[in-house]
Amino acid sequence: MKRSTRIMLSIMLIIIVYIFVFFAEKYMDPFIKRILNTGFIYVILAVSLNLINGFTGQFSLGHAGFMAIGAYTSALLYMSPESKLSNFFMEPLISPLDKIHIPFFWALIVGGLMAALMGFIVGAPSLRVRGDYLAIVTYGFSEIIRSLFNNLQNITNGPLGLKGLPTYTNLWWTVSWAIVTIIVIRRIVDSSYGRALKAIRDDEVAAENLGINLFKHKVLAFVVGAFFAGIAGGLLGSLLMTIDPNSFSILFTYQIITIILLGGLGNITGSVIVAIGFAFLMEALRFVEMPMKIFGITIPGILGMRMLIFSILLMITILFFRQGLFGQREFTWEGFFRLFTKRKVSQ
8 A cells, every 4th residue: 555545544543533523522421521522532652652662662650750740740831820829838849930831732842842841851861761660760760850849849749639620621621632642752763763662672682782772762752742631631630620740650650551561562552442442441540449249248348449440450461461451453444444354255
């Protein structure tokens, strides 16, 4: 299939997605829309983390920290001065943040860039280690960010967090950023940089001997992943209308890692499908954390049961599908049309 044909088909698919968004915003149940918004935010997080963990082979646990940076930075920029005044009643917000008020789009961009900058600052020294050591370093970074945000009362409002955030996030925003994330990561993966990242993942020593600059390529993956994590954090903050440091605990990163492991490391298609399915399953399984009666016996609700179920699903996937549910099977237009051709032949 010609490249121009693939591009045209992809543009048509994007148009169909936006037609769906148009009707969903007008007619869909608000509860379902909220789950879909959460699902597309998970898509941004899963695809961006897959660039680091899946395609580059660096086990990072710092995505929640980058999300927190993006969420707080963007919120402090798009909140009105009056809203800031009502939030910072114990200790006033520092100047000039107390007067700044910019549009949501630019606030998201700045939040993403701040997260990318922190990705570089953290990634530059920590990417000299690998494996479990890198996981420990990035986990430590995420916890340091959370601790700092709990104590910087005149910047983040400490443990009280930020309340009453404007609800800009809708399907137009989440779907658009999910599409941008997929396109950017796909372009990187299909480029010479992507081939170098895969070589680093498979064998760092061999990649270095081939002349690949390990440091430059690892930092590139880390910075791009952190940027999109910051964008996702900004979108999530506006969707929930409230953020506090505990909203971005390590458990959030574990959820995203669960998604990319279920979908398949280094698989964008798997990350997208599982991320949206994960958002719906999280709501569908909410009943397991509530008290219920079985054969006349009352079973008390236990918090965290949903994640226990996902942990069992993850164990089953690792045991029987070692490369995830989708393995290395990515969506392609050639494969899509081949599927229908096979059906016709079989009939």
